Structures are given as C-alpha cells and as structure tokens.
Amino acid sequence: MTDRTRPSRLQDFVWRLEAWAFDAVTFLARCFPIDAVSDFGAALAGVLGPLTSTHRVAETNIRIAFPDLDPAGVDRLLAAQWRALGRWAAEFPILDKIIADPARVEVVNGERLRDIARNKESVVFISGHFSSMEIMPAVIIHAGVTCQITYRATNNPHVDARIRRSRFRYGVRLFAPKGGDGARELIRALGRGECVALMNDQKFNGGVLAPLFGVDCHTAPGPSSFALRFGIPLVPMSVQRLEKARFRVIVHDDIRLTDTGDRTADIAAGVRRVNAFMEDRIRDRPDEWFWVHRRWPNEVYRRRKPKA
16 A cells, blocks of 8 residues: 555544444344344434435436336335344345355256356356345355456455455355456456456446436447357346245346347447346335435436425
8 A cells, every 4th residue: 555545544443433433333233133233223224314415316317217117115115124234234234154054045047057167157147236136146056156246345444354254154255346457356356257247236337328227328248249259148146035034146148149240339338238147136126226326327316306
C-alpha cells in the first residue's frame, strides 16, 4: 500500500470500529436459532428501511417495473422487500449453518451441476440478487464445481476480510474482484477449463443498453462475451425463499448464444436474453429482488419521481 492510498489514522480507527461492530453482530447472530435470527432481521428492516433515503429509490424502481401497480400494491411490495432484505442481511453471519442443514436448502436440477463437475465442463453461471443470493455460490461449490466467484470488495478492508472469512466457512474460496483485474482472472480461469459465476442484474456504466421491464438499462456484457469467446453456455440460477430461512435453488436450462461472426451484435443479443431471464425471475417473485439499487440510467430517475 502506497502513502497515497494508505488511510489516515482516523479513517483506520473508524474502519476498525466498524469491523468490531461486525464481529459483535456476528457473535450475537450465532448465539440464536437460525429462524429467530431471520425473523429479527425481517422485523428490524421492516421498521428502519422505510425511514431511509433508499426507500425512495426502491419505490421509484417498483414504479418503473410495475407502472400499473396501484398505490396500495406499491406499499405492500415495498414492505415485503424490506422484510426480505432484512432476512438476507441477518442471515449472512450464519449462512454456513443454513447451508450445512440439508433440510434448509433444496436444489432443483442439481444433476446439471453434478454433470458440470463430473465432466469438468466450463460454463458461465449467471444470477441476480434474488432472496439470499449467497446461497447460490455455496451450492455450486458443494456440487464439486471449480468456480471463480466475482465480488465487490467493501471500502473497509477489515470488514472485507471478515466477509471473505465468512464465505470461507461455507466453502467459497476462489474470488475474482469486479473490475479489470477481476475480468482478466476470469478469462484465465475459463482458459483453464474452470467455471465463473457472476451477478448480472445491476447497473454497469458503459455496458450494453438492453431493456428490463421495457426500459433500457446499462448491463454488463461480460457473461455473454465470455460465453461467446469460449463457446460455452450460460447457466442461469436463481434462489427462492420458501419459509423463514429455508430456500430453493434452481438451476435453469442453459442459454446457448448464437455466434454469427458479428461479435458486437451477438453480445447485445446475449445481454437481451440475460435481462429477459432476470425480468422473468423478478416478475415471478418481486418481493425477493434487490430493489434498493439504482438499476436504470440516472435520467430515468429524474423523470420518474415517487409521489410525495
């Protein structure tokens, strides 16, 4: 770390305080039954979430996606997504306990994962921020698949180290950071015949414009670009919450992209298919998506302000 990037003593102290708070929350969460922790997270976020500025972002997103939804329906969905988000946050420190209990994680079409592992097949897994999205990489790894998982490091390096250790507890070892260095690592992994897994439902500045709920948004071209470059399929996955801290992980049918020789057009076509997959999943279970992210271009938000 250079002097330019080294944090000040005050910044490092604040970061360490945040890390100690993370440790305290983790300790407390691990002292209670799994479902009790999940219920507490739902209740807390249900109260605090609507008080934050992020509530307006979620409301705008819902109105973009569901313009015909009446005000009461918007309010119900807002409340439900806060409870779902609270469950996800509270469950993160105990995910290893959830995953270790076979009764809590049902896998649909798990044979596809076992085939990938057995045949040492290289694929690009794609998914979105559905329900407890951290369950997905754990299921991939537990099936015996060698896979690089992309992640965005937190600004606080002490908390980031703890998050990585938490993921180690449920088997996730191979990480590729988001950005240029991470993309190069993913390409190297695919070149070795391994798999990569990416979340592909958030805004990617400079990405391909493709519709989501009929409104164009910038979407990362990486998954489609990798699939075309290596001639391999996209394997979509999703996570559904069944009840409290019990889940269903679905391995969906492969998406095989067409290589016409026009790489730009082929990537754009792939991105549209990925967005269509994401939209279908969100429509199916809207309360379980990550509505608090500004998914669409800024000008869309300027035109669509929530009603006061």
